[in-house]
Amino acid sequence: MSVAVAKRTSSGEPAPSTEHRVWGRLIDMLGSRGWILLVLFLVLLVAASIVPDVFAPHDHDTQNLRARLLGPGESSSEGLHLLGTDSLGRDLFSRMVVGTRLTLFIAVTATLIGAGIGVLFGLLGGYFGGRTDRLLMRLGEAQTAMPMFLVAILLLSLLGPSVGILLVVLPCLVWPIFARVVRAEALRLREETFIEASIATGCSTSTILGRHLLPNVAPRILVLCVVEIGHVMLSEAGLSFLGVGVQPPDTTWGLLISEGRPLLAVAWWLTILPGVLLGISVLVLNLLGRYWEARSGAAG
Amino acid sequence: MSSLPLLEVEDLHVTFRTASGPVHAVDGVSFTMRPGSSLGVVGESGSGKSVTARALLRLFAITDDVQISGAVRFDGQDLLRIDERRLRDVRGGQIGMIFQDPLTSLNPLMAVGEQIAESLRLHRGMSRSEAASEAVELLARVGIADPEQRATELPSSFSGGMRQRVMISLAIACRPRLLIADEPTTALDVTVQAEILLLLDELRRSEGMALMLITHDFGVVAATCDDVQVMYAGKLVEKASMAHLFDRANHPYTEGLLRLVPRFEDAHTGRLHPIPGQPPITGGGGSSCAFAPRCSHAVDRCRSEVPPEIAVGPEHVSACWLAAERAKDTTDAGHPWRRTP
Numbered sequence: 001m002s003v004a005v006a007k008r009t010s011s012g013e014p015a016p017s018t019e020h021r022v023w024g025r026l027i028d029m030l031g032s033r034g035w036i037l038l039v040l041f042l043v044l045l046v047a048a049s050i051v052p053d054v055f056a057p058h059d060h061d062t063q064n065l066r067a068r069l070l071g072p073g074e075s076s077s078e079g080l081h082l083l084g085t086d087s088l089g090r091d092l093f094s095r096m097v098v099g100t101r102l103t104l105f106i107a108v109t110a111t112l113i114g115a116g117i118g119v120l121f122g123l124l125g126g127y128f129g130g131r132t133d134r135l136l137m138r139l140g141e142a143q144t145a146m147p148m149f150l151v152a153i154l155l156l157s158l159l160g161p162s163v164g165i166l167l168v169v170l171p172c173l174v175w176p177i178f179a180r181v182v183r184a185e186a187l188r189l190r191e192e193t194f195i196e197a198s199i200a201t202g203c204s205t206s207t208i209l210g211r212h213l214l215p216n217v218a219p220r221i222l223v224l225c226v227v228e229i230g231h232v233m234l235s236e237a238g239l240s241f242l243g244v245g246v247q248p249p250d251t252t253w254g255l256l257i258s259e260g261r262p263l264l265a266v267a268w269w270l271t272i273l274p275g276v277l278l279g280i281s282v283l284v285l286n287l288l289g290r291y292w293e294a295r296s297g298a299a300g
Numbered sequence: 301m302s303s304l305p306l307l308e309v310e311d312l313h314v315t316f317r318t319a320s321g322p323v324h325a326v327d328g329v330s331f332t333m334r335p336g337s338s339l340g341v342v343g344e345s346g347s348g349k350s351v352t353a354r355a356l357l358r359l360f361a362i363t364d365d366v367q368i369s370g371a372v373r374f375d376g377q378d379l380l381r382i383d384e385r386r387l388r389d390v391r392g393g394q395i396g397m398i399f400q401d402p403l404t405s406l407n408p409l410m411a412v413g414e415q416i417a418e419s420l421r422l423h424r425g426m427s428r429s430e431a432a433s434e435a436v437e438l439l440a441r442v443g444i445a446d447p448e449q450r451a452t453e454l455p456s457s458f459s460g461g462m463r464q465r466v467m468i469s470l471a472i473a474c475r476p477r478l479l480i481a482d483e484p485t486t487a488l489d490v491t492v493q494a495e496i497l498l499l500l501d502e503l504r505r506s507e508g509m510a511l512m513l514i515t516h517d518f519g520v521v522a523a524t525c526d527d528v529q530v531m532y533a534g535k536l537v538e539k540a541s542m543a544h545l546f547d548r549a550n551h552p553y554t555e556g557l558l559r560l561v562p563r564f565e566d567a568h569t570g571r572l573h574p575i576p577g578q579p580p581i582t583g584g585g586g587s588s589c590a591f592a593p594r595c596s597h598a599v600d601r602c603r604s605e606v607p608p609e610i611a612v613g614p615e616h617v618s619a620c621w622l623a624a625e626r627a628k629d630t631t632d633a634g635h636p637w638r639r640t641p
Contacts, residue, residue: 197470
């Protein structure tokens with residue numbers, strides 16, 4: 001059995017589930033330096049979204065009907081198309097690079113909004129307890145119980161798809177997760193003497209929440225953010241795939257997958273390659289989050 | 301010494317409403333403290349001594365369903381009736397507090413200097429840099445070596461005794477007029493205990509602040525306090541000056557507590573003298589002396605009427621029906637902790 005898993009069980013926590021074991025094994029495979037690779041991948045993604053022109057070999061919007069549906073590695077008069085071209089002869093790799101910006105922007109922004117709401121609710125609920133807590137947590141449960149994806153589709157088809165509405169709908173998917181984690185931590189920390197001591201020092205409630213509770217839950221929040229960005233990315237791709245997310249001419253990885261779907265039989269790369277990139281990104285974010293979590297957990 | 305009291309607690313009641321019914325943790329406690337005086341509050345766990353101290357600052361968990369009545373007059377205002385904002389000025393500003401467990405009473409993620417500075421900025425309106433340098437001075441004053449360096453460190457790099465020193469410097473940062481120390485030495489080992497008590501005593505004298513020391517250990521009180529009061533089941537059972545109490549403890553409970561402390565004279569018998577029975581879980585509400593079931597002197601009256609506080613000497617009261625008779629024949633010829641005048 002892997003080291004990480006053994007540690008968890010020896011500390012008296014319940015035996016890890018299969019899911020945990022798989023993650024544990026993946027994290028072990030990374031070794032002690034593996035996370036650098038993960039971070040490097042993310043740095044590349046961020047760089048691609050800031051300066052896509054540096055990475056994109058072709059203009060992502062230039063159509064070239066003579067170079068339609070070229071497979072990966074084939075060349076046209078414009079030069080090599082590393083990942084092939086789509087039905088209008090646009091370079092797939094360049095389109096993926098350009099799509100990175102909006103994909104990341106939506107995922108990060110929506111996660112941060114969701115985290116903001118969840119952290120606030122979690123702190124308030126956990127610290128005050130009682131009625132406040134019950135109200136906020138029931139709200140979260142109601143939200144979780146609703147098939148949010150269906151609600152999202154409904155909303156987006158009623159109001160018309162736009163990035164703005166995505167930034168309203170996607171945070172709703174994640175805030176209850178943040179609220180639950182932060183609440184549990186706040187409940188535990190509330191009993192610590194240093195919180196009582198800060199009350200006895202005359203700190204106001206907002207100071208206690210902001211300066212004493214929040215920093216003590218911050219590491220958990222950061223780890224959760226990283227993992228949730230991946231999940232939001234998937235959700236956005238799902239909505240875009242269904243046609244209720246981002247609309248052309250804007251592009252995201254999810255939209256690329258959706259655009260390639262009718263051509264799956266003739267040009268597999270249009271669907272599969274953006275999908276692979278999306279999958280790898282989500283995996284990297286998950287691994288990184290869980291790796292940090294395991295590390296900080298082991299450190300105490 | 302000034303005759304105007306600094307703190308006047310009058311008929312303080314604290315009741316927790318719990319799922320299994322109300323618990324009267326403090327049941328009609330009254331006492332006063334003069335500026336600069338030192339008072340030891342002694343009792344077993346659950347006697348209401350910590351709850352009394354917390355009630356002074358209304359320091360209860362937000363989730364506790366607690367009812368406080370009575371009056372706590374501090375410096376002319378009733379702390380039980382002022383609003384939250386003014387109470388925050390009193391907390392830390394005029395009344396400082398130290399807790400039992402120095403390992404958990406500091407924020408683990410904030411440099412200790414910063415935690416002290418926070419209080420200084422809050423109550424004394426200092427700027428960030430003023431507060432930072434004052435924090436270093438405070439650390440030096442409580443005997444922390446290399447204070448500039450240590451101020452930037454996290455609590456985890458301090459030992460238990462050192463953390464309690466930090467906690468003390470935090471509590472006295474704003475020159476409070478009253479320092480409440482809730483079992484400040486219980487979690488420390490004996491040599492460190494003595495140092496901390498010495499420090500508290502020294503600070504009390506140099507700062508001219510009053511000290512309220514809550515403990516279950518008579519040795520701690522003997523080393524630090526001028527006055528003692530003994531609590532049992534939420535009530536004060538005996539109040540006296542230190543020397544007086546050790547010489548002529550009146551209440552049978554106090555006597556029992558004093559006998560519990562191991563003494564050299566008893567070493568040959570090799571035994572302690574425990575008080576039989578258990579303290580009641582909920583004090584108050586009864587119509588008898590709460591200690592009667594465990595008291596070897598109890599008479600019928602003890603089981604039918606609550607004893608009032610009876611004066612048995614100058615500034616010495618005892619809540620016992622037998623107080624007057626017992627005062628006559630207390631002939632304990634000096635206790636090992638009796639202070640030499």
